[in-house]
Amino acid sequence: MAKNDLILLDTLLEKKRPDYPDLTNIGEVFALFAFENLLKDHDVSYDEIEQGWIDGSDDGGIDGFYVFLDGLSISEVPTEDMVRKHPSIEVIVITCKHEAAFRQVPLNNLLASLAELFDLSRKPDSFSSDYNDDLLEQRQLFCDTYRELSARQPSLRFTFIYTSRGDANTIADNVMGRASAVSS
Secondary structure, three states, X not given: OOHHHHHHHHHHHHHHHHHOOOOOOHHHHHHHHHHHHHOHHHOOOHHHHHHHEOOOOOOOOOOXXXXXXXXXXXXXXXXXHHOOOOOEEEEEEEEEEOOOOOOHHHHHHHHHHHHHHOOOOOOHHHOOOOOOHHHHHHHHHHHHHHHHOHXXXXXXXXXXXXXXXXXXXXXXXXXXXXXXXXXX
């Protein structure tokens, strides 16, 4: 972001801060702002944003983990008879850092977690890292939904988003390389 954009964003975040008295720091306000804007096409409620907001210790570098079925946020596994043939499952994973630049470390953390989190054969007790309960619940929601609807031949789409206050025009090559590794 250009300097003026960064100043305006920080001003906006400070103005929004009183709207969220439960949020303890500006990083959380930034995360909520990011989730609201990144998920606006899905018309999610505050409760749905909170459900997927898994930031904290043992989060695997993931701050938001959202599961959508035919464009709608889900909080429980649908049964096969509840959905159409060829439903669409979308998983959106967000890493959100209130930093003035994009860095490689958040992508390294994310990359290390994704391989085991999306391996359907892996059970949580076989993971190489400990993950918090919120992340494991969202992962299980995805796995169970995908398994339950497999006979309906769902399409599957993963979206990985790394957002920060950094300038997207000045992202270092090593960060771009790691981002490509995450998305492949």
